Amino acid sequence: MKLLSFTALQIKRKILSREVLTADLIKNLFERIYKVDPVIQSFLTLNEDDAINKAEEIDKKIANNENVGLLAGIPIAIKDNICTKDLTTTCASKILRSFTPPYNAFVIKRLLEEDSIIIGKTNLDEFAMGSSTENSSYKITRNPYNLNCVPGGSSGGSTAAVSADLAFMALGSETGGSIRQPAALCGVVGLKPTYGRVSRYGLVAFGSSLDQIGPVTKDVSDAALLLRVIAGRDKRDSTCADIAVPDYLKDIDDGVKDIKIGIPAEYFGEGLEDDVRAAVDNSLKIYEKLGAKIVDVSLPHTEYAVAVYYIVANAEASSNLSRFDGVRYGFRANDIKGIDEMYCRSRSEGFGKEVKRRIMLGNYALSSGYYDAYYLKASKVRNLIKKDFDAVFEKVDCIVCPTSPVPAFKIGDRFEKPLEMYLSDIYTIPANLSGIPGISIPCGFSKEGLPIGLQILTNRFEEAKMLQIAYAFERETDFHMKKPKL
Amino acid sequence: MSLDIREIEYIASLSKFVLNDEEKRVFVSQLGEVLLYIEKLNQLDTENVVPLVHPLNMVNVFREDEQKESICREKVQSIAPSTMGAFFKVPKVLE
Structure with a gap:
């Protein structure tokens, strides 16, 4: 059609x-x-x-x-x-x-x-x-x-x-x-x-x-x-x-024309598949042909981003998803005797495995005794990642790289x-x-x-x-x- | 950092989950693996770094306290698992 x-x-x-x-x-x-x-x-x-x-x-x-x-x-x-x-x-x-x-x-x-x-x-x-x-x-x-x-x-x-x-x-x-x-x-x-x-x-x-x-x-x-x-x-x-x-x-x-494109070496390292690398390299040639300038840049804290993300995102998720308690909307388990059983069984039966995994990780990272080691540490490294970008955008108009390895x-x-x-x-x-x-x-x-x-x-x-x-x-x-x- | 079954049970109680033995066993290994990966953050010295908790430099956003219409109560109650009169109904809170 x-x-x-x-x-x-x-x-x-x-x-x-x-x-x-x-x-x-x-x-x-x-x-x-x-x-x-x-x-x-x-x-x-x-x-x-x-x-x-x-x-x-x-x-x-x-x-x-x-x-x-x-x-x-x-x-x-x-x-x-x-x-x-x-x-x-x-x-x-x-x-x-x-x-x-x-x-x-x-x-x-x-x-x-x-x-x-x-x-x-x-x-x-x-x-x-x-x-x-x-x-x-x-x-x-x-x-x-x-x-x-x-x-x-x-x-x-x-x-x-x-x-x-x-x-x-x-x-x-x-x-x-x-x-x-x-x-x-x-x-x-x-x-x-x-x-x-x-x-x-x-x-x-x-x-x-x-x-x-x-x-x-x-x-x-x-x-x-x-x-x-x-x-x-x-x-x-x-x-x-x-x-x-x-x-x-x-x-x-x-x-x-005259746009400065930053190429971060950290986005072209281990784990990047050859076909993806070839397609991105070819794209950069097209940009050069169109008059853009290719500039090598560095985002040195890139390798820490996934670790930071899985603390920050899951900490926030564990808090956000606490609203699913079976009271005001959503699923409530059957045959429950007390309120705590309602919370626990509604959430255990209602959420899938990955959601539970992330809520658990988030609650762990925020729990007493671990907050500094995980959430606070991750929030500090998050700032380093942001500063990497701030520094690069002083020099170039944009960053071009693969979306997925x-x-x-x-x-x-x-x-x-x-x-x-x-x-x-x-x-x-x-x-x-x-x-x-x-x-x-x-x-x-x-x-x-x-x-x-x-x-x-x-x-x-x-x-x-x-x-x-x-x-x-x-x-x-x-x-x-x-x-x-x- | 690795986790044992007792820690998994503690985190599950914080999260209001009841886990069976198989789930506990799987979480011990999977969460342990993720925490091991996260340890790489300790390679960095962050003693003098300010934590970033929000991507924009925002301060509190205030507004006037105005009276406005809200979503109608009947509509909100119609999607609740159980209600009684103007209330949400829940099982016994005190034994």
């Missing part, structure tokens, strides 16, 4: 010119979802009736020449840890199996104000804890490029859906690489905004000093469009920055090896710890035909520049136009 392979901006133009009716588009899209998603398994909940109604409303508005929003008629999928009013939000956890939020997240309110159409909720690692989407309590999402491989995670449902043309765009969330890594593994664009750029109101909290919601799209221009819609001040998230949101599409075609790995390969799984986020986690934005864009394929992602990082609130640099590469290449054979 050619129509469904268009980008969001392309389909929006067709909708606005009335070449395509939104209602027909939605019908076509759900036909494809019913045909393809039983194989890919990217959705947890579909929102078909509501989507059809909304589509008809938008068609009417356009027919009557009424003003429509920036995302008019664009079908969008939402990671299932973002609250959608009256639409089940499970976090892929048994503990929230039948949870229907009584309110919309800030980003959902914005999407609806701009006339996009929410088509469903996508699979994730339970509570966004994982790098493969295998930790879902409901289903295992498959990589559209190879059904035996993982889509990455934790936003694997969102990236697989966009990759397989089951959604024109999607929202994901990141705590440690959970948008960029699966975007790289599924051959789509994934953007993590600066911490504070997008409101976290209505995002089920994991690591509150790290979490951000961001776009998953088919190309860089679509990411620019979606970021503009979801970014901006929200009084209900006090960590959300009061900084004006630019039109990210306006100067996206300004090119990279490896392409998509086989389902089951790392599932029972938590540490190995954690290390697949080694190139993405430093940006979360220091709060800077990052984007992953398609930059090649492995010998086995699996997508490879190129990561671009800039200083805080420099998303406009980051998108320009990404767009310059995309305009010169066609990796983003390749589709999986389904």
Whole structure:
């Protein structure tokens, strides 16, 4: 179906010119979802009736020449840890199996104000804890490029859906690489905004000093469009920055002439697979050809980032997830006698293995006698990692490096090896710890035909520049136009 | 740093989990492995480093204390496991 392979901006133009009716588009899209998603398994909940109604409303508005929003008629999928009013939000956890939020997240309110159409909720690692989407309590999402491989995670449902043309765009969330890594593994664009750029109101909290919601799209221009819609001040998230949101599409075609690109040696060391290295080296040649200057830089504390992350993120998670107590919402165990038994059994039966592992680790790191050795130590090293970036951005405009050291790995390969799984986020986690934005864009394929992602990082609130640099590469290449054979 | 079964049981009690013997055994080895990896942070001298607990240089964000409408109580109670009147209902708290 050619129509469904268009980008969001392309389909929006067709909708606005009335070449395509939104209602027909939605019908076509759900036909494809019913045909393809039983194989890919990217959705947890579909929102078909509501989507059809909304589509008809938008068609009417356009027919009557009424003003429509920036995302008019664009079908969008939402990671299932973002609250959608009256639409089940499970976090892929048994503990929230039948949870229907009584309110919309800030980003959902914005999407609806701009006339996009929410088509469903996508699979994730339970509570966004994982790098493969295998930790879902409901289903295992498959990589559209190879059904035996993982889509990455934790936003694997969102990236697989966009990759397989089951959604024109999607929202994901990141705590440690959970948008960029699966975007790289599924051959789509994934953007993590600066911490504070997008409101976290209505995002089920994991690591509150790290979490951000961001776009998953088919190309860089679509990411620019979606970021503009979801970014901006929200009084209900006090960590959300009061900084004006630019039109990210306006100067996206300004090119990279005389832009200084920093190449950190630490991101090209042991563990980086040859095909990934070759694709990134080739990308750097393209940037040089376009007039950018390549500069060697150093981020000396990179090797400590994963260790810092697994203390900080899990300490915050152990505290955030204490709210799941079986009292106000979510799962409560049956046949309980006292309140302590209710807490313990509801949590033990409701949470999956990885979530328990992380809560345990977090509680240990915060517990009396260990706080200084773990949490305080990690917070100090976190500052060293941030200072590394501050120093590098004095000298260069951006950092370019691989998003993930490896392409998509086989389902089951790392599932029972938590540490190995954690290390697949080694190139993405430093940006979360220091709060800077990052984007992953398609930059090649492995010998086995699996997508490879190129990561671009800039200083805080420099998303406009980051998108320009990404767009310059995309305009010169066609990796983003390749589709999986389904 | 390695953990023994007793420490795992203690952390489980802090976390409000009941674990079976198999889970305890697996957690001893998996959490032990992760903690061993985390020990690499001790290679760094951080005596004079200030901890970073938040990525933005933010101070407290205050607002006026305004009266606003909240989500309706019936709606909130409708998603609770058990309610009675205007309250959430829980099992016996005191023996």
